[in-house]
Amino acid sequence: MNDKQRFAELEHRLSHIEDQVNSSSVIKFEINIDQIRQVIHEEVTKAVNEVTKYHQFQLPPMLTRKQLMELFNISQTKTSELLNRADFPVFREAGVLIPTHLLFRWIEKHTRWVEENTSFFEKTAM
Numbered sequence: 001m002n003d004k005q006r007f008a009e010l011e012h013r014l015s016h017i018e019d020q021v022n023s024s025s026v027i028k029f030e031i032n033i034d035q036i037r038q039v040i041h042e043e044v045t046k047a048v049n050e051v052t053k054y055h056q057f058q059l060p061p062m063l064t065r066k067q068l069m070e071l072f073n074i075s076q077t078k079t080s081e082l083l084n085r086a087d088f089p090v091f092r093e094a095g096v097l098i099p100t101h102l103l104f105r106w107i108e109k110h111t112r113w114v115e116e117n118t119s120f121f122e123k124t125a126m
Contacts, residue, residue, distance in 0.1 A: 003048045010040055062097040 018033050063071065069079050082088050089102035 007044050059100045065096050068098055
């Protein structure tokens, strides 16, 4: 279901609630449906903007050194350390490029290794 369909579904539900409130003889509320619709519209718009912001940042198939630094938020020194590791995926035939799919596979492998072989993630703050 895309965002427009979700918004249409919310509007439909809101209309249904409005009908129930209007037909209720037990409890009558002073509800301004237009205000509720406006609030829902604003919240949905904010959510859609957040989602689309992240969709716009799709990674290319190959990352440059600079893109790796920005993605990991690391310095040139740490980037050089990573790029010089024997197990780090680097394609050097066309400069220094990092295959994105291999990078994420490398991250998963090393995160799993740390979880299985150390107690790093079990440490708690005292």
